[in-house]
Structures are given as C-alpha cells and as structure tokens.
Amino acid sequence: MAQDLYTRNPCPLRIVEDTGGAFALGLIGGGLFQGIQGFRNAPSGLNxxxxxxxxxxxxxxPMLAGSFAMWGATFASVECTLIHYRQKEDPWNTIxxxxxxxAILATRSGVGAMxxxxxxxxxxxxxxxxIGVFTxxxxxxxxxxxxxxxxxxxxGYQLPEGYQPPEGYHQ
Structure with a gap:
C-alpha cells in the first residue's frame, strides 16, 4: 500500500531532485508573489x-528560491539518512x-525556536x-x-437472428 507512494529515485539523486524542485517552486511562487507585491507597492502609473x-x-x-532549495536539500538529506538507518521507506520517515x-533550519534562533x-x-x-494515504x-x-x-x-432487447444463447440463458 504505502510502497506505491515511494517509487522514486534512489537517495543520492533524490537529494538533487528535491533541491531543484524546491528551488523551482520557490522561484515560480516567489516570482508571482513578489510580482504582485512589487506592483502594489510601486508609485502610481502603470509603467x-x-x-x-x-x-x-x-x-x-531568488532569495526565496534559495530558502526553498535549502529546505528541500535538508529535508531530502535527512530523509535519505533515515531510510538508510531504518532500512524501510514509509510515511514515518517523511514525518x-x-x-x-x-529543528535544523531554526538552530541559529535558539532552542525555543528549534x-x-x-x-x-x-x-x-x-x-x-x-492526506496522501487517504487519497x-x-x-x-x-x-x-x-x-x-x-x-x-x-x-425490450432482442437477440440477433440466428444467435444461439448459451446454456442456462432465459429470455
């Protein structure tokens, strides 16, 4: 059941894939968000x-994309480490x-923030x-x-002319 969810690249490639995917997500999402925000905060006049x-x-x-990429790289590295040590690939690794x-990404902010x-x-x-399991x-x-x-x-359905129904068929 859960194994079908996790048919992905092996771990060294997974880290690169997740990092690149997170960077792209941050770049596109950040571009949309920052574009709207820059449009709203600019002086009047369309130009x-x-x-x-x-x-x-x-x-x-790009700063937001870099932050997303850092999160993706850290997440994928930790996930691959857990897969290696636990010798199984299940939702607990992701959680x-x-x-x-x-915790790792909040280390510089102190124990409470971590x-x-x-x-x-x-x-x-x-x-x-x-949500993934239920879906x-x-x-x-x-x-x-x-x-x-x-x-x-x-x-009202009539059998075609000359058709012999199978044994046990009643019309």
Whole structure:
C-alpha cells in the first residue's frame, strides 16, 4: 500500500531532485508573489508599477528560491539518512524528516525556536502524509476490479437472428 507512494529515485539523486524542485517552486511562487507585491507597492502609473514589479521579482524572488532549495536539500538529506538507518521507506520517515529539518533550519534562533519549528514541521508533514494515504486509498477503491456481471439484457432487447444463447440463458 504505502510502497506505491515511494517509487522514486534512489537517495543520492533524490537529494538533487528535491533541491531543484524546491528551488523551482520557490522561484515560480516567489516570482508571482513578489510580482504582485512589487506592483502594489510601486508609485502610481502603470509603467512605474510594472517596473516596480520586475524589480521586486529580480531582487527578492531568488532569495526565496534559495530558502526553498535549502529546505528541500535538508529535508531530502535527512530523509535519505533515515531510510538508510531504518532500512524501510514509509510515511514515518517523511514525518521525522520534517520535524528534524524544522529543528535544523531554526538552530541559529535558539532552542525555543528549534522546538517550535520542529513541531510545526512534524505536524505539517503529518497532515500531508495523512492526506496522501487517504487519497491513495480512496483512489484505489475506484480502480478495483469489478466482477463481470453477464445478467439479463435490458427489457425490450432482442437477440440477433440466428444467435444461439448459451446454456442456462432465459429470455
């Protein structure tokens, strides 16, 4: 059941893949967010607002993308480490990775911030895993093989001329 969720690249490549994916997500999402914010905060006039939007995207979006990439790299590294030591790949690795990543990235802010960030990371990844498991189970029910039912044809249906029905068929 859970193994189908985790058919991904092996660990060294997974770290690179997750880092790049997080960077791209941060760059695109940050570009959209910063573009809107730069447009709103620029002086009046359409030309000035577009210039403010582009300037905000160019200055602040790469920083956000770098932060996302750092989170992705740390998360993937911790997850691969847990997979190696636990010798299994299950949702607990993801939950523990979110918790540990939150704590690692808040290290410079002190123990209290580390604990709060660890709890937040663990809860967030727990919710994501629970939603993923329920979605997988719900979708699995849709694709279950249904038994074939060769019951009676609909009312008013006439068999073609010359067709011999199978034994036991009643019309």
């Amino acid at each position: 000035k607002r577009f210039i403010g939007s582009i300037t905000a995207i160019k200055t602040r979006s 523990m990775s979110g918790t540990i990543t939150g 604990a709060a960030s660890a709890v937040f990371g663990g809860v967030l990844l727990s919710l994501m895993e629970v 997988t189970r719900k979708n699995a029910e849709v694709f279950k093989q249904q038994p074939l039912d060769f019951g009676q044809p609909p009312e």
